[in-house]
Amino acid sequence: MADLEKGKKLSRVAWVLTFIVYALVLSMGKLKEFMPDDLDFSFLPPFHSTMNALVALCLIAALVFIKKKDVKNHQRSINVAMVLSVFFLLSYVTYHITMDHTSFGGEGAIRYVYFFILNTHIILAGISLPFILQTFVRGYTGQVEKHRKMAKWVFPIWLYVAITGPVIYLMLLPYY
Numbered sequence: 001m002a003d004l005e006k007g008k009k010l011s012r013v014a015w016v017l018t019f020i021v022y023a024l025v026l027s028m029g030k031l032k033e034f035m036p037d038d039l040d041f042s043f044l045p046p047f048h049s050t051m052n053a054l055v056a057l058c059l060i061a062a063l064v065f066i067k068k069k070d071v072k073n074h075q076r077s078i079n080v081a082m083v084l085s086v087f088f089l090l091s092y093v094t095y096h097i098t099m100d101h102t103s104f105g106g107e108g109a110i111r112y113v114y115f116f117i118l119n120t121h122i123i124l125a126g127i128s129l130p131f132i133l134q135t136f137v138r139g140y141t142g143q144v145e146k147h148r149k150m151a152k153w154v155f156p157i158w159l160y161v162a163i164t165g166p167v168i169y170l171m172l173l174p175y176y
Contacts, residue, residue, distance in 0.1 A: 002142040007141035010137040015130065018129055022129075025126075040099075042176070045176060051085070052169075053162070055081045059077070059159050062081065088165075104118075104171065114168075121160075121164040121168060125161045127157075
């Protein structure tokens with residue numbers, strides 16, 4: 001049974017979290033100015049890339065489970081994907097407020113491929129965040145039909161973002 005009152009409250013929380021994340025990501029460059037120079041978080045890119053890859057695996061597992069009508073394991077897979085996404089975000093922000101930007105050094109056609117993947121990844125990650133959270137809230141509060149309708153288009157975007165994160169990392173690996 002749907003808990004609409006809880007859904008409304010959690011939806012507000014999701015919007016607040018969205019704006020906090022946006023503010024944090026948009027202010028990463030400014031926050032860097034206040035960080036000590038001797039911090040070294042250069043080990044984080046493989047970690048947050050791994051988190052993204054694991055999120056992708058969880059999303060695929062969630063899809064398989066829901067296709068089999070195994071709602072409990074679907075929920076577990078999505079819960080793990082959400083937790084891993086939080087770890088990713090913490091790692092990503094920590095890295096970018098403490099370390100210098102890594103530039104892609106490839107030339108020719110691969111450069112266009114890299115920037116296409118990077119730009120679509122960034123844009124879709126930013127756009128999808130509130131929808132991922134709202135889809136989660138709707139599933140969590142038993143609003144199954146609304147959850148299903150949103151998930152049909154949110155899922156492939158989230159999966160694309162989760163897959164392209166490690167692809168970007170691998171393409172940048174020679175330049176770290």
